[in-house]
Amino acid sequence: MAVTQLIGARIQRREDPRLVTGHGRFTDDRSPRGCCVLQVVRSPHPHARIRSIDTARAAAHPDVLRVLTAADFRSVLHGAMPVTPSFVAEKRQVPERFPIATEEVVYQGEPVAVVVARDRAAAVDAAEWVVVDYEPLPAVVDPIAALDPAGPRAHAGAPDNVCWDVTYTGGDVAGAFADAELVVHGRIVQQRLAPTPIEGRVVVAEHDPYDERMTIWLGSQNPHFIRLFVSQALQMAETQVRVVSRDVGGGFGSKISPYPEDYLVPAAAKLVGRPVKWVETRTEAMAGTTHGRGQVFEADVAVRRDGTLLGMRLTQTLDVGAYCGTFGAFQAVAVYMAPGAYRWRGVEGRTIGVLTNRVPTDPYRGAGRPEGTHLVERMVDLVARELGMDQAEVRRRNFVTAFPFTNPFGFVYDSGNYHGSLDLALAAVDYPSLRRRQAEGRAAGRYLGIGLSTYVEICGFGPSAPTAGATGGIALVEGAQVRVFPTGSVAVYVGTHAHGQGHDTTFAQIVADTLGVPMEQVELHHGDTDEGTGFGYGTYGSRSLSVGGMAVRGASLLVREKARRLAAHLLEAAEADVLVERGRFAVRGSPASSRSFQEVALAAYGANLPSGMEQGLEAVHYFDPANFVWPFGAHVCVVEVDPDTGQVTIERYVAVDDCGTVINPMIVEGQVQGGIAQGIAQALFEEVVYDPDSGQLRTGTLLDYLVPTMSELPVPECSRQVTPSPTNELGVKGVGEAGTIAASVAVINAICDALQPLGIRHVDMPASPDRLWQQLQEVRRP
Amino acid sequence: MAERVRLTINGVAREDLVEPRTLLVHYIREVAGLTGTHVGCDTSQCGACTVLVDGDAVKSCTAFAVQADGATITTIEGLARDGELHPLQQAFWDEHGLQCGYCTPGFIMASVKLLADTPEPSDDEIRIGLEGNLCRCTGYVNILKAVRTASRRMTEAGGAPTGGAAAGSAAARTAG
Ligand code: FES
Ligand code: FES
Numbered sequence: 040m041a042v043t044q045l046i047g048a049r050i051q052r053r054e055d056p057r058l059v060t061g062h063g064r065f066t067d068d069r070s071p072r073g074c075c076v077l078q079v080v081r082s083p084h085p086h087a088r089i090r091s092i093d094t095a096r097a098a099a100h101p102d103v104l105r106v107l108t109a110a111d112f113r114s115v116l117h118g119a120m121p122v123t124p125s126f127v128a129e130k131r132q133v134p135e136r137f138p139i140a141t142e143e144v145v146y147q148g149e150p151v152a153v154v155v156a157r158d159r160a161a162a163v164d165a166a167e168w169v170v171v172d173y174e175p176l177p178a179v180v181d182p183i184a185a186l187d188p189a190g191p192r193a194h195a196g197a198p199d200n201v202c203w204d205v206t207y208t209g210g211d212v213a214g215a216f217a218d219a220e221l222v223v224h225g226r227i228v229q230q231r232l233a234p235t236p237i238e239g240r241v242v243v244a245e246h247d248p249y250d251e252r253m254t255i256w257l258g259s260q261n262p263h264f265i266r267l268f269v270s271q272a273l274q275m276a277e278t279q280v281r282v283v284s285r286d287v288g289g290g291f292g293s294k295i296s297p298y299p300e301d302y303l304v305p306a307a308a309k310l311v312g313r314p315v316k317w318v319e320t321r322t323e324a325m326a327g328t329t330h331g332r333g334q335v336f337e338a339d340v341a342v343r344r345d346g347t348l349l350g351m352r353l354t355q356t357l358d359v360g361a362y363c364g365t366f367g368a369f370q371a372v373a374v375y376m377a378p379g380a381y382r383w384r385g386v387e388g389r390t391i392g393v394l395t396n397r398v399p400t401d402p403y404r405g406a407g408r409p410e411g412t413h414l415v416e417r418m419v420d421l422v423a424r425e426l427g428m429d430q431a432e433v434r435r436r437n438f439v440t441a442f443p444f445t446n447p448f449g450f451v452y453d454s455g456n457y458h459g460s461l462d463l464a465l466a467a468v469d470y471p472s473l474r475r476r477q478a479e480g481r482a483a484g485r486y487l488g489i490g491l492s493t494y495v496e497i498c499g500f501g502p503s504a505p506t507a508g509a510t511g512g513i514a515l516v517e518g519a520q521v522r523v524f525p526t527g528s529v530a531v532y533v534g535t536h537a538h539g540q541g542h543d544t545t546f547a548q549i550v551a552d553t554l555g556v557p558m559e560q561v562e563l564h565h566g567d568t569d570e571g572t573g574f575g576y577g578t579y580g581s582r583s584l585s586v587g588g589m590a591v592r593g594a595s596l597l598v599r600e601k602a603r604r605l606a607a608h609l610l611e612a613a614e615a616d617v618l619v620e621r622g623r624f625a626v627r628g629s630p631a632s633s634r635s636f637q638e639v640a641l642a643a644y645g646a647n648l649p650s651g652m653e654q655g656l657e658a659v660h661y662f663d664p665a666n667f668v669w670p671f672g673a674h675v676c677v678v679e680v681d682p683d684t685g686q687v688t689i690e691r692y693v694a695v696d697d698c699g700t701v702i703n704p705m706i707v708e709g710q711v712q713g714g715i716a717q718g719i720a721q722a723l724f725e726e727v728v729y730d731p732d733s734g735q736l737r738t739g740t741l742l743d744y745l746v747p748t749m750s751e752l753p754v755p756e757c758s759r760q761v762t763p764s765p766t767n768e769l770g771v772k773g774v775g776e777a778g779t780i781a782a783s784v785a786v787i788n789a790i791c792d793a794l795q796p797l798g799i800r801h802v803d804m805p806a807s808p809d810r811l812w813q814q815l816q817e818v819r820r821p
Numbered sequence: 822m823a824e825r826v827r828l829t830i831n832g833v834a835r836e837d838l839v840e841p842r843t844l845l846v847h848y849i850r851e852v853a854g855l856t857g858t859h860v861g862c863d864t865s866q867c868g869a870c871t872v873l874v875d876g877d878a879v880k881s882c883t884a885f886a887v888q889a890d891g892a893t894i895t896t897i898e899g900l901a902r903d904g905e906l907h908p909l910q911q912a913f914w915d916e917h918g919l920q921c922g923y924c925t926p927g928f929i930m931a932s933v934k935l936l937a938d939t940p941e942p943s944d945d946e947i948r949i950g951l952e953g954n955l956c957r958c959t960g961y962v963n964i965l966k967a968v969r970t971a972s973r974r975m976t977e978a979g980g981a982p983t984g985g986a987a988a989g990s991a992a993a994r995t996a997g
Binding site for chain 1: 840842847850855856857858859860861862863864866867869896897898900901906910911913914915917919920921922923924925926929947948949951952953954955956957958959960961962963964965
């Protein structure tokens, strides 16, 4: 590895000066000259047939340019919106999705018409004047009820509501259950969540008919995939479409997949002949931006009386929504991660994807890994409870200890030290004295609970072989280009996308260390498909550092090697004798003869090159990791529950995370803190609620959907353990989702632990005072 | 019918014709061209749109532009003076109080008002003072730290924020 001055340093983010002064470059911050406003007319029904759409009055509005419906869009948009295999290649039915409804609407919020007007007021007014005659149809509003063969269908005429139904078996499940001394059952509900980045989605498009170019500005976690999908629909070459995603106000998975508006806005720009902008309102976001989770798990765990875990059988029923999200089946990874950090003889997981009349679900921070973790960590606690064992003890007895470790489904955990992180976390809370305090409190009618979450997660997608199939052809590697200019300044282009993760800082630290130049000399670029490598793979699944960062590292190394060869030539030394030290190329043993990086950069554009070397100093590198990476850790949550009100107070939250080598500890800690906040939010506050009778969305605003404020969240105590990944040279893993993956179950385990003496076995989320109070009333009823 | 508004934003006097239903936030972003003030909701929950109107922290999505006639407004762009960041801006940067940065202008403007009223707030006072603002990225941990740090630095430097926003708006309040 290079001389490291910056890798591992707490470097302040270079993104921040523009953001703290109000000079960010968010999508809505710019409008091309002559830009019009697009307003979407949406279905108020979860399920209905469209009898007719009358656009005459809206079209007659003096400031309206066009009112467009599916019939108009079919002339410029072709094919269906994409659905990738993700973790379920074998789907039974995938309803075809066109960006705008034609004859049937299948979720509340689905686009049925758009109005393009000169200004916002006209667009909003005229959209109200579009008259759509609907014939309401029975709606599927519950994923379990959706499996009833006699119930309604989410799509009229469909044979059933099953999108997929697949069972994966790993190891000797039958043997494990045959040897069981006890089988423990659990049912766990993962409520639907709204990802809720504070910046909604915005799409701006401008079509240039002369050069045949389409420019699309939008907030995306992976602009190149948007270019790929939208250019195909527009029947334009990828070279003719430019997608630009500058500053993005959070994604959390909800800005990965293409949305109807990503197609409708450019298509409208083409049809109207003017630039067009659409800005999502929060109300539109709650109804129309993909949700996450929405799963029900049933699980049986076979154990020995000494606490040895033998086998697990589980079923995941996943509310796919009205259409299969582009990466919706990613969430089935919950099955593969259900074994968690433990050894099993066998695990069998069935995943059923169910169509309902709700907006599609798609990845939301963690995407399947929080669900798998929640499942296994709840089950381990239930096992401990039924056996009368300590929760930490059951974990210790079953932890994987030797790495690399192959889990029942064939995934290879690259490195870990699960005992180490649990020990650190328990020491931080002084576990024995906490347990004593708990016992004393119970005697006095106070209910303290201690919840553990010892998670392991899969991230860093790649590698190429398994991921090419998962996306339907594009292998999830990452590309980076490093260009050195004659003056020695360095421009780096990378295919990942930062929307809060601070890559422009972290990646610059890697480049600066690798080349031995000051960080200020390195400029990072991402988010514009006209720049850099031919394809970029985007940011999700905590992949950016372990794949994108490694691409940046690789391209920098190629540049350094060329510079070293050139320096050797200039210094008239043997290549092997030239060392790179803090930005200087020096000859071993004679430090006086050296060249600076700047001098070599200039020379690379001159005439005095070694024979066979071309001018220039730049390189492209695509990094294809050999494996996924496997961060892990131990979180401990300490709560007190008021048995009279059901109010939960988080007394302490301790997190020990191990994400391998850390490039910038400040950023890592920020990611963990933010991740924990979203996990706690799921455990205690948030839930997308649809009315069980009408199917109408009840949590349509931030008034009803409870994103926690500063007053509701604890300050977690975060620390780290470092077990480098053997998967890549820098030893890095990923950390963007770890907090969320670990946190929800730490909180719920703590609540269940607190309420155990009152006879409460399990609590679903969100564990609101209302829900807990009702459960407490039930167990108290004589 | 469009109506005339006269107001001062970040020290610059303006006069514009606006529709009565134009929200103040849209006026600030689209007419005055100050896009640092953001929109994150449509029910006054998120605080991304917070600006100072005559010294008060106001959610500018919840006021009409015409209501600001005669007012003195400070937005996030008006905080830094002579290229020097306001202590709150500096503290958000130093303490990693932002990730995506979308909520940040609103948080900083609300914090300016908080520290003007309560120069040395307790953690609970910071929480209560900022619970009208939502951040989805940070878990608020470093926002809390940033406000504490700014408060400490401002107190050490002798009270008034260097940016002069609070002082300026206090003067405007007296004048109005
Ligand atoms: S945009 Fe003003 S409070 Fe959300
Ligand atoms: S930093 Fe992203 S919402 Fe606060």
